[in-house]
Amino acid sequence: MTRNWKIFIAILAAGVLIGLIGLRSLHRRMARLAQTEVTDEQARREVLAPPVSTPTDVPVKASIFWAGGPDGVAPVQIELPLSADPVQRSRQLLHALIADPPTPDQRTIPADTDLLGFYILPDGTAVADFSDALSTETPSGILSERMAVDSIARTLGSSVPGLRRLKILIHGQEEETLAGHIDLTGFFDLNQPGQQAVPSAPASAPSASPGAPPPKAPAANPVPSAQQTNPH
Amino acid sequence: MRTAIARRCISAILFVVRNILGVVALAFGISVVAPFAVAQAPAQQEPQGNQQQTPQAAPPLAQQTPLPSNQAPAPAGPVIVLNPAHGGTDTGARGQNAAMEKDLVLQMARGVKAELERQGFRVVMTRNDDSNPSYDDRAAMANAYSDAIFVSLHIASTGTAGTIRVYYDQLSTPYAPSNETAGTRAKAVPPAAAGLNSWNEAQRAYLNSSHRLADLIQIMLVQKFSGSPLTPLGAAVRDLRSVAGPAVAIELSSVSAPDPVALANSTVAPLEEAIAGAITSFRAGTPGGAKQ
Numbered sequence: 120m121t122r123n124w125k126i127f128i129a130i131l132a133a134g135v136l137i138g139l140i141g142l143r144s145l146h147r148r149m150a151r152l153a154q155t156e157v158t159d160e161q162a163r164r165e166v167l168a169p170p171v172s173t174p175t176d177v178p179v180k181a182s183i184f185w186a187g188g189p190d191g192v193a194p195v196q197i198e199l200p201l202s203a204d205p206v207q208r209s210r211q212l213l214h215a216l217i218a219d220p221p222t223p224d225q226r227t228i229p230a231d232t233d234l235l236g237f238y239i240l241p242d243g244t245a246v247a248d249f250s251d252a253l254s255t256e257t258p259s260g261i262l263s264e265r266m267a268v269d270s271i272a273r274t275l276g277s278s279v280p281g282l283r284r285l286k287i288l289i290h291g292q293e294e295e296t297l298a299g300h301i302d303l304t305g306f307f308d309l310n311q312p313g314q315q316a317v318p319s320a321p322a323s324a325p326s327a328s329p330g331a332p333p334p335k336a337p338a339a340n341p342v343p344s345a346q347q348t349n350p351h
Numbered sequence: 352m353r354t355a356i357a358r359r360c361i362s363a364i365l366f367v368v369r370n371i372l373g374v375v376a377l378a379f380g381i382s383v384v385a386p387f388a389v390a391q392a393p394a395q396q397e398p399q400g401n402q403q404q405t406p407q408a409a410p411p412l413a414q415q416t417p418l419p420s421n422q423a424p425a426p427a428g429p430v431i432v433l434n435p436a437h438g439g440t441d442t443g444a445r446g447q448n449a450a451m452e453k454d455l456v457l458q459m460a461r462g463v464k465a466e467l468e469r470q471g472f473r474v475v476m477t478r479n480d481d482s483n484p485s486y487d488d489r490a491a492m493a494n495a496y497s498d499a500i501f502v503s504l505h506i507a508s509t510g511t512a513g514t515i516r517v518y519y520d521q522l523s524t525p526y527a528p529s530n531e532t533a534g535t536r537a538k539a540v541p542p543a544a545a546g547l548n549s550w551n552e553a554q555r556a557y558l559n560s561s562h563r564l565a566d567l568i569q570i571m572l573v574q575k576f577s578g579s580p581l582t583p584l585g586a587a588v589r590d591l592r593s594v595a596g597p598a599v600a601i602e603l604s605s606v607s608a609p610d611p612v613a614l615a616n617s618t619v620a621p622l623e624e625a626i627a628g629a630i631t632s633f634r635a636g637t638p639g640g641a642k643q
Contacts, residue, residue, distance in 0.1 A: 189511055190584060258509050259452070259508050260507030260510075261507065263508055265586040268587070296589045299443055302587040302592055307587075
């Protein structure tokens, strides 16, 4: 074997080695990219609705309820910086619920869902106003819709003291059902340990839109309280 | 002669009382289920022998299936109101090969109806074509009978293929306002007149019987559909809210199965057996009628 051949084989071996190392790191980067693929809606949310941060944030172990099996939701303890203000705290919890499920299979709320507004009325009624994606992208069915509502209600009920019931609006309006099955015309009772969220008596719900004054619950004192905030 | 006159007087008095209650209910802005027609009648009206039950009010939809009249002996017991969910532009869940929940549940309901009628049950369907009656129209069909059992059929988008879940309506106890808002609420929402059910919460009076029926159906189904939960689940199912009688929703998983049409077809026989068996057991526990 001539000297030239030896040099050629050495260069070739070095190239293959470098290629193998590069291929491995390329594969890792591709896997990471596939995991963090964001839709336009998510990218928009990251710009327009970044995670809520307040001066009173304290790291707290909170229970977020994601899918915990084929039939229901289960709590996952995660450490979150949570505000002392119940409205901001609720928004932080719902942001985590939507954005950070441990695995894709545990997701209960569509990734493109935005929390457009969140209000707390003096009687402890929470009003959560979600974007259309909650209604249009939640898989149709009692099972999946029940999980979506339960995950919202139980996450709020377990980590926000003082909330008594929840009203879910879609883009500022009361919808008859979430995606064709679960009734959204009523209220969901909160803070019932060990129970699924249950709806209260239906009532004609107020409508709200982003930027509009917060809605008034039919049973509530119509005078706005300091707890009511408009996030936009 | 005197008996006939007395009967006429009693019916005239009942007529007047019912109309007064209706006017009172209208004045309070409450949509009501007439107590004499639906809520209280079954307590006194136990079906006897071959006596045919007649609807207390005209069914609201033209597509209601006529009652079977050529069966011998004439069936006794409750009317089973089968509700194939969705219909028309509301397709429900969508799966592979353009499979749509509205079509699959209609196909299932037709099969289950035929099997149940063969066993002597009286069955009515809330739709028998690609129409989409409103939730209230469907509930009204069940409420028109004094002894109806409402069974709503669904197919989910999710869940392990071939598993099945039974749901009963889950309504909370009435909301108790805090002290400072109690006065406001009392003015805003007047209490319903005694004996009248709010249409929007007609199911509230039947939550226990619906739960019991759901228990029985789920127990039967879990033997035929392995992997299904052992107990039924509570959920705020819109279909059930205005039904004044035992009402359950049965949801098969799922429309995402490789061949959802075959899955729906294979479900008919076990589903019919489960419904028939559960209703027979349910009736044995409620001798006064399904609405007990």
